[in-house]
Amino acid sequence: MKFYTQSFIYDDPWSIVSLAYFLRYPNPYASHIISCDVISRTQTPSGTLLTTRLILKRGALPRWAPKGIISRSESWVVEESEVDPMGKTVRCTTKNLEFTKVMQVEESVLLSQNDEGKTMQTSEARIRSRFGWGLTKRIETFGMNRFKNHSRDGISLILGMLRQSRLQTLGGPAPYSPMYFAREEPHEPAPAHQERGPSGVGHQNTGPWRRVMGWLSKD
Numbered sequence: 001m002k003f004y005t006q007s008f009i010y011d012d013p014w015s016i017v018s019l020a021y022f023l024r025y026p027n028p029y030a031s032h033i034i035s036c037d038v039i040s041r042t043q044t045p046s047g048t049l050l051t052t053r054l055i056l057k058r059g060a061l062p063r064w065a066p067k068g069i070i071s072r073s074e075s076w077v078v079e080e081s082e083v084d085p086m087g088k089t090v091r092c093t094t095k096n097l098e099f100t101k102v103m104q105v106e107e108s109v110l111l112s113q114n115d116e117g118k119t120m121q122t123s124e125a126r127i128r129s130r131f132g133w134g135l136t137k138r139i140e141t142f143g144m145n146r147f148k149n150h151s152r153d154g155i156s157l158i159l160g161m162l163r164q165s166r167l168q169t170l171g172g173p174a175p176y177s178p179m180y181f182a183r184e185e186p187h188e189p190a191p192a193h194q195e196r197g198p199s200g201v202g203h204q205n206t207g208p209w210r211r212v213m214g215w216l217s218k219d
Contacts, residue, residue: 001128002140004147008121012159014088014113017121020158021090021111022081025055029153032058034074049083055094062142069131070099088113103143104128121152 010017025036034056041051055077061069081092090111096104110122125147129139 001126002144003124003126004144005122005124007123008152009114010119010121010159012119012163013117014090014111014119016162017119017155017159018083018090018111020155020162021092021109023158024154027154027157029157032060034058047084047086049085051081051083053079053081055079064138066133066135069102075099101130103131103139105143105147107147121155123152 012020024030025033036053036055039052039054041049043049056074057077058073059075060073075096075098077094077096079092079094081090083090090109092109092111093107095106105125105127107123107125109124110120112120112122114120125144127140127143127147129136129143131139
């Protein structure tokens with residue numbers, strides 16, 4: 001198993017950094033992200049906001065990887081977050097749901113405001129492979145290097161856009177307010193295609209969606 005941690009301080013306030021974090025997809029540094037959908041969102045009695053998002057991404061294997069190591073290039077990732085507007089913290093964890101024997105990636109992120117009004121981001125990642133065949137360490141190193149190279153690129157880009165457009169001065173709900181995040185209604189990901197039944201009426205191919213919900217129900 002490979003373990004990596006890093007911390008970084010943004011000069012921007014917590015509300016702006018948190019907004020940039022949840023708006024980080026899509027961005028040019030994450031062209032492998034195909035879709036990002038909210039599948040559940042609830043507000044706790046203490047006022048925190050719990051959100052689960054389902055992310056579909058496309059990955060490319062290194063040249064040295066054996067052919068057929070995975071069945072397809074697309075895979076699902078689940079992201080679970082908790083926003084505490086009073087304590088000014090965001091806690092978020094992500095993990096892949098497929099091809100976990102080849103490589104399991106679990107990432108946790110904490111965004112918190114310090115006494116100077118700046119925002120601290122602490123990220124941790126655990127990469128583990130159970131593939132064997134003498135490739136375990138090589139696969140884990142490959143995953144670790146990809147995480148190191150692009151762990152903050154997306155959020156930094158969105159932060160720059162927010163600064164330029166001065167979104168923090170608009171008269172709408174504050175970015176740190178639960179009402180801001182609640183404006184996006186949960187919905188199921190759109191099906192990749194529709195199949196035709198014997199009657200000719202289209203129906204959704206719900207196989208992948210049922211499989212994903214099965215994974216989530218195990219936790």
